[in-house]
Amino acid sequence: MTPQRKAVLQLFLDRRGEHLSAEDVYDVLRGEKSDIGIATIYRSLELLAELGLLQRVNFDDDRTRYEMYDPTEGGHQHHHLVCKKCGKIIEVSDDLLEPLEKEITKKTGFKIVDHQVKFIGYCKECQESGD
Amino acid sequence: MTPQRKAVLQLFLDRRGEHLSAEDVYDVLRGEKSDIGIATIYRSLELLAELGLLQRVNFDDDRTRYEMYDPTEGGHQHHHLVCKKCGKIIEVSDDLLEPLEKEITKKTGFKIVDHQVKFIGYCKECQESGD
DNA sequence: CTAGTTGCAAATGCTTTGCTTCTGC
DNA sequence: GCAGAAGCAAAGCATTTGCAACTAG
Numbered sequence: 407m408t409p410q411r412k413a414v415l416q417l418f419l420d421r422r423g424e425h426l427s428a429e430d431v432y433d434v435l436r437g438e439k440s441d442i443g444i445a446t447i448y449r450s451l452e453l454l455a456e457l458g459l460l461q462r463v464n465f466d467d468d469r470t471r472y473e474m475y476d477p478t479e480g481g482h483q484h485h486h487l488v489c490k491k492c493g494k495i496i497e498v499s500d501d502l503l504e505p506l507e508k509e510i511t512k513k514t515g516f517k518i519v520d521h522q523v524k525f526i527g528y529c530k531e532c533q534e535s536g537d
Numbered sequence: 538m539t540p541q542r543k544a545v546l547q548l549f550l551d552r553r554g555e556h557l558s559a560e561d562v563y564d565v566l567r568g569e570k571s572d573i574g575i576a577t578i579y580r581s582l583e584l585l586a587e588l589g590l591l592q593r594v595n596f597d598d599d600r601t602r603y604e605m606y607d608p609t610e611g612g613h614q615h616h617h618l619v620c621k622k623c624g625k626i627i628e629v630s631d632d633l634l635e636p637l638e639k640e641i642t643k644k645t646g647f648k649i650v651d652h653q654v655k656f657i658g659y660c661k662e663c664q665e666s667g668d
Numbered sequence: 669c670t671a672g673t674t675g676c677a678a679a680t681g682c683t684t685t686g687c688t689t690c691t692g693c
Numbered sequence: 694g695c696a697g698a699a700g701c702a703a704a705g706c707a708t709t710t711g712c713a714a715c716t717a718g
Contacts, residue, residue: 408692408698428683443700448683464595468708469682487647496647502637507656510629515661516618524653525638530646539673539717559708574675579708599683600707 410442414450418460418474425463425471425495465495465524485523491532541573545581549591549605556594556602556626596626596655616654622663 413435418426428447435442451472454460460472465488476483479500487496500523507518544566549557559578566573582603585591591603596619607614610630618627631654638649 410699441700445684445701446699449698464597466595485641487641487645487649489647490650496645498641498645502633502640506633506637509633510616510618510656514618514627514629515664516620516627516656516658517664518618518656518658519621520657522653522655522657525641525647525649526651526653527647527649533646533648541674572675576676576709577674580673 410446411450411453413438413442414447415454415459418454418472422474422476423497425465425473427469427471429469430471464522485525487525487527487529489529489532490526491528494529496529541577542581542584544569544573545578546585546590549585549603553605553607554628556596556604558600558602560600561602595653616656618656618658618660620660620663621657622659625660627660 414431417431417434418424428444428451431447431451432442432444435447451460451470455462455472459475461475461483463471463473463486465471465486484497484499485503487498488494489496503521503523507521510516511518545562548562548565549555559575559582562582563573563575563578566578582591582601586593586603590606592606592614594602594604594617596602596617615628615630616634618629619625620627634652634654638652641647642649
């Protein structure tokens with residue numbers, strides 16, 4: 407564990423619930439500790455994701471984002487609601503996906519170990535402010 | 538509708554159920570009609586997706602893939618099971634997601650118009666051939 | 669004719685890699 | 694002291710864009 411890796415991890419701890427890209431991390435750490443390279447960020451993010459501390463997420467903006475892994479959620483993580491109008495990301499907990507997974511395993515014999523679920527639509531605010 | 542666009546669409550019609558990247562399309566059409574540029578492929582794919590004829594899909598291999606949109610499935614499409622070992626993609630129809638979406642809308646007021654669902658795990662064959 | 673499309677090549681933007689220097693243990 | 698890590702800059706890829714030539718209607 408080097409100071410650079412600690413700094414990256416600490417940033418995610420400080421900003422639980424945010425979805426940061428490598429560039430985001432770079433910009434913040436740049437300000438604090440002037441000497442960190444973008445390559446190191448990429449390497450740290452990959453390492454932390456492999457260690458299970460970070461979770462990769464993707465919102466179709468052509469860059470990989472990461473968020474803190476939350477062990478209290480158990481094996482299943484939350485889902486993301488992506489607003490088509492304002493781009494806001496809303497998180498919802500995972501209640502009803504379990505039965506769907508059980509059903510799929512029963513039908514196909516496929517053993518599910520992870521999932522990626524994203525719902526696209528319009529958030530409450532954007533619906534109200536003139537669709 | 539130009540001959541190039543027709544050719545791209547025809548390829549997807551001929552290969553229902555496959556998930557083709559721009560490069561895939563390019564390689565095939567290259568063989569047939571020698572004169573088609575990769576830029577045209579990208580532009581055609583985007584156009585056909587906007588027209589609702591193709592559906593964007595993504596399997597974390599760092600390239601955008603497309604598949605035929607199937608209107609018989611109604612608004613809801615099928616899900617993809619991605620095998621971690623052999624990379625095979627299995628399709629399953631959407632049975633149980635509707636209640637989850639209804640629940641989310643009730644709880645959050647978010648109006649869902651589309652979703653992206655992917656399950657990662659191990660297919661039957663890979664489980665049997667020594668995990 | 670004329671707007672819209674194509675092909676090519678150059679440009680873009682995210683991410684990875686090579687390699688030398690540095691550093692934690 | 695040494696294996697592993699960091700920094701920098703160059704390389705890699707998928708995708709996009711500028712632009713002149715072309716083509717469908």
